Amino acid sequence: MDAGFDARLREGGATFDERDATLLRTVDAEGSLNAAATALGRSYARAHERLTDLETAFGPLVERQRGGAGGGGSRLTPNGHRLLARFDRLRTTLSGTTTVEETVLSGRIVDRDGELATVETPAGTLRALAPEAEAVQVAVRADAVTLHAPDDAPPSRGTSARNRFSGTVVRVDRGASVALVTVELDGERRDDDANADEDDPTLAALVTVDSVERLGLASGTPVVATLKATATRATPAPDL
Template sequence: MTVGGENLGGASRVQLLGAIGECGSITQAAKLVKMSYKAAWDAIDAMNNLAGEPLVERLTGGKGGGGTRLTPRGRQLVDNFQVIEREHARYLQQLESQAEGIADDLLLIRRMAMKTTARNQFLGKVTQLTTGAVNDEVTLTLPGGQQIVAVVTQGSSASLGLGPGVEAFALIKASSIILVTDTEGARFSARNQLSGAVTRVQTGAVNTEVVLDLPAGGTIAAIITNQSSSDLGIEVGRSVTAIFKASSVILGVPAA
């Protein structure tokens, strides 16, 4: 959902707006959409700021002691989103009826159009979610069977709707990857270790980009110094392990 080129969020935020319109209470609306009171107000504040005009406004005083309500612009946004959502679903149904796999490829094209500074992008499904006191540990299994572990805050985990079976993508900067050529007998604190064969080496003035082909499919790129590349004897065909911390992984979910 975008207004004036600004991304206001997905279906969950529209559901929150719709619930506010029905209940006239932020507390009741938050409960209906299974969102905390603080998260609801944070979402509303963000949407109001990004839209450039209020979508939700507070009511003070009165017989009921105040409350919240949608502004005319907020109501228009909810109504229009519902129309667009119906038309989008109808469009996908038409594509599926015309040719097998077109709808899936349409979603793939949308993913490929995603722009990010992270060199490494992996799409997979959440297979495990371990909740901690402050952070959650998320295990993402890639189509080739490899697993990536990420540590994110509970707030981020909840806002993304992460859980077993949820499709998500992992972003890892190439500069966060450490390459190791001999892991036998060695132990590392980094949770993620992906091994593969070097397929490309591009040397620059200071750094070298190294790309590994992973056995089950996919690639991973790392940026290391030229000196490190020389010391490790990096060359095409050599087996290398890419390691990176769970805290270096950024998780996202495809747009609804």
């Protein structure tokens, strides 16, 4: 599913987006604003007007050179390169946020300490950043989960900033450098739990292939999963 996020930077009432980034990159590649506009199929007047608006908000972006032995032209200023780098970092962050696997656990808030709430879920009790609500859904990004061998895992009260769950690996999907590991959590179901017949909850963890080898991760491997409370976010559960 595509969450539909578009990277945008805002400054002084102006918005810098992918179309603007393309214009700057093309100026840098073509050596002039005129050539960039032609390459992109845009009018020079509109490209020039847009660049002027951007420079009013973000500062000098293109350095223009007139005549001379090299025939003049344009190149990005250091500030222009920094703006592109900033935009690329934002786009990478948004891309990672929308594409990484995540686990969603339903639960109820039973205690609160400021922004952090204690939430009871089928996987056990955890702490998460949560709004004022009773029923919530807790989202856990796979790249926020750390896997440990049971003997090397931090103790359950070693730090209040981390959630800790024991479980068993049920699947390892290896890529070239990272692997998506699915862990079936032991859970903490009560005998009177209406959902006691359901399968134990699972948690996705994104780890390096080196970690897979070092921990000997394979189907059936016992592990302990930990994640920071501040990287665990809850939202109000939808009314069904």
